[in-house]
Amino acid sequence: MKVAILGAGAVGTSVAELAGEYGHTVTGLADSGSAAADADGIDVDAALASKAQEGVVGSADPSDVLDGEYDVLVEATPTTLGDAQPGFDHVRTALERDRHAVLANKGPVAERYGDLRDLEADSDGSVLFEATVGGAMPVLSTIDDFGPDHITAARGVLNGTANFILSRMGADGLGYEHVLAEAQDLGVAEADPTFDVDGTDAALKCVIVANVLAQGEREYSLDDAEVDGIVDVPGSAIDLAKEDGRTVRLIGEVAESGAVRVGPRLVPENAALAVSGTRNIVQLETEHAGRLNVSGRGAGGPETATAVLADVGRLPE
Amino acid sequence: MKVAILGAGAVGTSVAELAGEYGHTVTGLADSGSAAADADGIDVDAALASKAQEGVVGSADPSDVLDGEYDVLVEATPTTLGDAQPGFDHVRTALERDRHAVLANKGPVAERYGDLRDLEADSDGSVLFEATVGGAMPVLSTIDDFGPDHITAARGVLNGTANFILSRMGADGLGYEHVLAEAQDLGVAEADPTFDVDGTDAALKCVIVANVLAQGEREYSLDDAEVDGIVDVPGSAIDLAKEDGRTVRLIGEVAESGAVRVGPRLVPENAALAVSGTRNIVQLETEHAGRLNVSGRGAGGPETATAVLADVGRLPE
Known part of the structure; x- marks a missing residue:
């Protein structure tokens, strides 16, 4: 071609x-x-x-x-x-x-x-x-293969920068600003990380998934998403979660109702959703085949x- | 149709x-x-x-x-x-x-x-x-989407019965025979579980992946696979692994060399490969996009x- x-x-x-x-x-x-x-x-x-x-x-x-x-x-x-x-x-x-x-x-x-x-x-x-x-994750082709009709909901970690920051805060007890600066030094976060840390980037991806799942019966844009970022997540909240075997991740979801939401959520530390560093994961809830997880590198040239x-x-x- | x-x-x-x-x-x-x-x-x-x-x-x-x-x-x-x-x-x-x-x-x-x-x-x-x-996992369609040329190796947990048994042995310190009987009661293991526990079923799946990746340049059958099952894995080995933060899983792989192997392997307890119960996972190593994981229900009507x-x-x- x-x-x-x-x-x-x-x-x-x-x-x-x-x-x-x-x-x-x-x-x-x-x-x-x-x-x-x-x-x-x-x-x-x-x-x-x-x-x-x-x-x-x-x-x-x-x-x-x-x-x-x-x-x-x-x-x-x-x-x-x-x-x-x-x-x-x-x-x-x-x-x-x-x-x-x-x-x-x-x-x-x-x-x-x-x-x-x-x-x-x-x-x-x-x-x-x-x-x-x-x-790199084949999210849309997997939805297409399964048929959008047979997928009831989707959720996941869809922003590597935010996940890197939350992972580092959780692993080392460091504060947001400190880890963000480190992420910028490493090239994991951009000079202006606004869309990554305020949830916009993850929300755009969820909106796209919602549009694909809705198959034209309903149209979504960013305005339809309820979005919270990670800027205000205190290190102390992550420490507290850890004592309970949990951690915090920025989770985006398209609920069965069609609602699109992004925000910091508590997830079990050993759960599939608690990917580390810049990795991404998407979970698809299927009608007949249970939950399907796809994880991989969510960004990069x-x-x-x-x-x-x-x-x-x-x-x- | x-x-x-x-x-x-x-x-x-x-x-x-x-x-x-x-x-x-x-x-x-x-x-x-x-x-x-x-x-x-x-x-x-x-x-x-x-x-x-x-x-x-x-x-x-x-x-x-x-x-x-x-x-x-x-x-x-x-x-x-x-x-x-x-x-x-x-x-x-x-x-x-x-x-x-x-x-x-x-x-x-x-x-x-x-x-x-x-x-x-x-x-x-x-x-x-x-x-x-x-x-239910879209393993072959993902390989097809990526192009077999751009996938260098594959490995994973490809038998839910064997994984259920190893998971239960690890979690509760129970012996193989005990857990197998329980799995049969639960319908997770068949009355004759031979192909599941001796590695044959996982090996057949690896051979199929190897054939797809080889694109006709080499043909594989079960005879080309090196296969060990889980029948002889002692509970004590799993206990020992656990002290070291690891566990045992029946891992099938198609190596970059083209070698097909199935056998019990030590994996970190919190690694993606250490799926629990009857879940399956496949990891694909890609040429340009790192490692891709797909996990889900590997069996069931x-x-x-x-x-x-x-x-x-x-x-x-």
């Missing part, structure tokens, strides 16, 4: 680096201000070296990528809320051109799910977005890129 | 009971000596009541099902080793008639993988077998039937 990639952050560059190994040709790669585009395939190594050394992906314009030749547009620009722009318009362009779109950007799927499905319905192209929920490329592999030629 | 089911044990009857809910029509159901068959759909409730009350599924012959009308043959007769008969010939008949075959029977996939793929290559029908590895029906849903109409 010919793959064009918008967004040259950790995910976009990893998709570009790995696409060849998966048998695809990268016909474009763009960051917000520069791009490399070639209908026969760009030189990915040269584009990444240029970005690292000169700060530009190449001499083309990002619009050359969006309007250029591809079978699949990979939308890996940063997630934005509300109108989910410019990601939404990128996907619109691809679908209106009857091309496929694969998203790593959560915005359009969480905030404008109905609009996205409407565009898809009018297009010969398809929309896939496994990478938006849980990085190559990890998320494998989910993007798995989606590309699912598309019809 | 029109679905015909061979085998009226826990899995076959659950497939028959759930097929309607998944939008399919059951055109035949057979045990080893009797059957119900109707090209327009059998009365599943009546067939199951007849089997329960009179010991026969219906007045038809099993061959009426195999030679009757269906899009998909579900092979859910008991697993046999070596030539994997009669399951193998059932699948052969379906494929030679250009019908699809979905297997819950491990024999043909573990013991005659090359023959099975050869039959499929000559047929318009496809062969799927998610249910043969880990019941409805659980395994959901995997069969997920396969049916994957088939082209």
Whole structure:
């Protein structure tokens, strides 16, 4: 397949680096201000070296990528809320051109799910977005395999940064600010960790799962989620939980009622939900097959890129 | 789809009971000596009541099902080793008639993988077998999604009976014979638990995973596996492990070298591999996305039937 990639952050560059190994040709790669585009395939190594050394992906314009030749547009620009722009318009362009779109950007799927499905319905192209929920973990494909009809609820740990912070607070009795600073030093937390620690990132993932489970009968956006973050979780609460064999995790859930909630919850220390460090886990409650757990790396460039490329592999030629 | 089911044990009857809910029509159901068959759909409730009350599924012959009308043959007769008969010939008949075959029977996939793929290559029908590895857990579909090329190794707990026994021995300091008798009383262990406790069942699942990962470059059968069971694991060994924060689990693995091994292994008590009771877990080592864990119910009629029906849903109409 010919793959064009918008967004040259950790995910976009990893998709570009790995696409060849998966048998695809990268016909474009763009960051917000520069791009490399070639209908026969760009030189990915040269584009990444240029970005690292000169700060530009190449001499083309990002619009050359969006309007250029591809079978699949990979939308890996940063997630934005509300109108989910410019990601939404990128996907619109691809679908209106009857091309496929694969998203790593959560915005359009969480905030404008109905609009996205409407565009898809009018297009010969398809929309896939496994990478938006849980990085490398095959959450949406597992739901798809089981059939959303046969899954009654979902819950899990869906933000590695928040989980790293809570794990470290629990293991070493350290305070929030101390551990956050450490996480930033380690590159686990971003300079601005707001969306990770206030629950927004986990909530977006839950909203996406809720949209998939609802199959169009109801549409969710971030406004429908009840969200609490971990900023106000005191170390003393974690210490107290520990004495009782429990710990605190930021749990997101889509309840059987359809309610979407994210917040710090007490979980048994040895429970499957109490994953450590940056790991993520999703539990699916199934109608006939009990509880299914999927855990793995929920973020990271190559990890998320494998989910993007798995989606590309699912598309019809 | 029109679905015909061979085998009226826990899995076959659950497939028959759930097929309607998944939008399919059951055109035949057979045990080893009797059957119900109707090209327009059998009365599943009546067939199951007849089997329960009179010991026969219906007045038809099993061959009426195999030679009757269906899009998909579900092979859910008991697993046999070596030539994997009669399951193998059932699948052969379906494929030679250009019908699809979905297997819950491990024999043909573990013991005659090359023959099975050869039959499929000559047929318009496809062969799927998610249910043969880990019941409800989507192990093979996850491998398929990731691409077998990008998975370097697999390991896990793949037999719920053996895991129940080891869990109980560890938790309560009880001996093997005592716990086995209890497991039989609870219906967790069969009257003849040989294949579960000697490692054969777990080894068959590992052989199937090895065949899928090898993609035809090498063919595995049970003879290629190094297999130890749990019969000789003394309670004292588990007690000793516990003092060291570890426990014993029957671990099956497909190593990066391609070696297939099953045997009791020491694992940390709080490790993901140390699942409790009858739960199963599979860990996949991926090339670019670290380790992925999938856990869930590895056996049971409805659980395994959901995997069969997920396969049916994957088939082209």
